């Protein structure tokens with residue numbers, strides 16, 4: 001299966017990064033989002049990120065304009081008709097993703113592959129909500145996609161070999177490395193990473209340490225490049241909570257129960273960087289801990 005034209009559904013933090021990575025790798029990209037504001041911001045963000053990569057010598061200044069020309073935006077699924085692969089990167093909510101597939105699938109060519117960038121939801125179950133479970137696969141880019149080296153590839157029970165090999169080839173063409181994960185809740189990276197973040201929130205909730213103390217402790221004491229609460233803000237607290245709920249329900253083990261303080265932040269709309277406030281407040285010049 002030869003992939004040349006890619007569609008990206010959802011122009012949030014991940015959709016932006018995936019479109020960027022695919023355009024730099026030479027693919028023709030169309031991005032769609034239900035929210036026109038997100039699409040407007042997406043183009044500007046991709047341009048800024050490409051310029052930043054050029055300034056750092058990761059790509060050449062001559063790569064920027066052609067990559068931008070390869071990305072179009074739209075806010076309906078008609079533009080997905082001629083795509084070889086559509087990567088869904090909409091909100092981490094199973095009902096949202098199901099609604100996307102219901103409207104998207106009738107507009108796709110019979111051979112179009114469909115991938116989800118979900119952080120945690122069963123690929124087999126998502127695939128079963130489409131008309132093409134054999135052409136459905138998990139392609140889990142990490143955040144930020146242009147920077148992070150790994151893409152997890154998750155086969156659903158019905159995913160055929162052709163789709164799997166096409167996904168492996170795509171990851172190679174983007175210059176990234178893939179790791180295959182079996183289809184269990186949150187796959188490999190988030191099965192390990194999110195319980196650690198959730199535990200950091202419990203540590204804050206129980207008053208063991210302040211936001212600053214917890215992040216400093218893990219940066220300097222465990223040599224993590226960023227603290228777990230800083231990382232949670234970066235991921236998005238709604239996404240982090242969703243992943244914990246999937247682990248808790250999917251594995252039926254109380255060790256995965258989401259911390260009530262994480263729930264409270266999400267209820268407040270303090271979703272992390274993308275909302276301007278989470279465990280840190282980003283609205284001033286420097287991030288300030290909120291606890």
Ligand code: NAD
Nearest residue numbers: 010012013014033034035038089090091092118119143235
């Ligand atoms: P986000 O909140 O930044 O963006 C989600 C986007 O989806 C929004 O722009 C929203 O308008 C759009 N959307 C919602 N409903 C839609 C619909 N019906 N049709 C089209 N667009 C719709 O979220 P994100 O962080 O970009 O996460 C997107 C996906 O990527 C999720 O499945 C998430 O689990 C996964 N993911 C996130 C991270 C991370 O660190 N944030 C890392 C890897 C994977």
